[in-house]
Amino acid sequence: MHKIETEAGTAEDRDFVASLEKGLAVIEAFDADRPRLTLTDVAKLTGITRAAARRYLKTLTRLNYADFDGRYFSLSPRILRLGYAYLASSSLSARLQPFLEKISAQTGESSSAAILDGDDIVYIARSATQRIMSVSLGVGTRLPAYCTSLGRAILAYQPDDELEAYLKRVRLEPHTPKTITKKQDLRAALEAVRIEGCAIINEELELGLRSIAVPLFQANGTVRIALNIGTQAARTPAAEMKPRFLPPLLEATETLRGIL
Template sequence: MNRPETAPAARSPAGDRERVRSLARGLAVIQAFGPARPAMTLTEVAAATGMTRAAARRFLLTLEDLGFVASDGKHFSLTPQILRLGYAYLSSMSWWHIAQPFMEQVARTVQESCSAAALDGDEIVYVARIPASRIMSVNLSIGTRLPAYCTSLGRVLLAHRPAAWVDGYLDRTPLGKRTPRTVTDPERLRAEIDKVRARGFSLVDEELEPGVRSIAVPLYDRTGACIAALNIGGAAARTPIQRMLDVYLPALRDAARMTTEALP
């Protein structure tokens, strides 16, 4: 079942004509907010989105009227109502409701967090997470975005993309060295991705964050398409690599297999 997905179709001129610019710009305003910019003035929103102040104001007032944005008279910020947009995606993922009990069993068995992520553009986004009681140095939650090239989840997902897509990804992505162990050479990364594709899992050792290692496997639908990746992460000091291979990997593979078998 370990077969790459087909490349997405390029946008056609007709598709460009059908694009609703006002919707795209409204979403750009929402996406401008984040951990680094939880609240912004009108001027800051305009600068972050490349809009004029007048245009940014119209979108902000519309979002405020809909309940997605709040204002104290100077600063604008998102409201909890925005979570409804994310929940619409989560509730539409039929596999998550099926995978959840299997992921919970994995987390209980190994006493570490079990997560699921999907590829969104050139990054991975966490779409499910069963946290462990242990404290981790990396603060992860649903919606967290991370680079694909230096994460076990990301390498599994990259291994299921067409080779030409991976080449383009490596050409356009800034391959920053997040730790002394991060692989940033494109040829070495291609070799790592090929290895993941061949053996069906990825083990990343302190490349994303010092002291953290993780292991991931693909999650397939009933047609054999990779729809997500599952992983377990843990502190390197308490998680020997051999334990990851002997205990964590079989647990993840079982969870992924049982999820696939239970899918409609």
């Protein structure tokens, strides 16, 4: 969770609503690992004062976007309206879904599409044939970009200045003993993605999980979306990931490149 930056750099921008920024930061303080937070927790995670955090939390509670049990705050189901507003206003997920379902039908494995949002990837479409992770994946799920195939497939094709800024600020936490935690190693892994044209993760996010992802190039050559296939390590040897799964992924991205 990133704390709110100081407003000195935005003082001249009269159209920037700092209170909205802080309110959204309060919402983003909650996640799968932190579903219930105290007032102090929220203030610490967002970098705002306790008094300000209290105002935002009380407002969210009064509008039924959050619940309060006397000590802990938690987001209410009403908060889903914010995410559904994005999905309803964009046909991107609907356009991707048939391709993911075709990939799953061809391979017998789960397939997903994600975008880069800050330092995380966010799932925007998914075709699940079976559960391959200990946590449930679905549209809206956020995962760290650095240790996911989807994230690396996107990061590898970002402009140099944006990639350097990311590498400077990201904290590489070990999710498993196999997770890359040195920035020079991550830099080398991203270079390998550009050479190979795909990103393969071998049990870095979760033991027993392997995945392969490819970038989806836009007409202007930029990359903001990636597609992947995830499988259980016990079912698919690492050496078979590329020959088995890369062709259907490339077939999908070639077609999508012409219609997105």
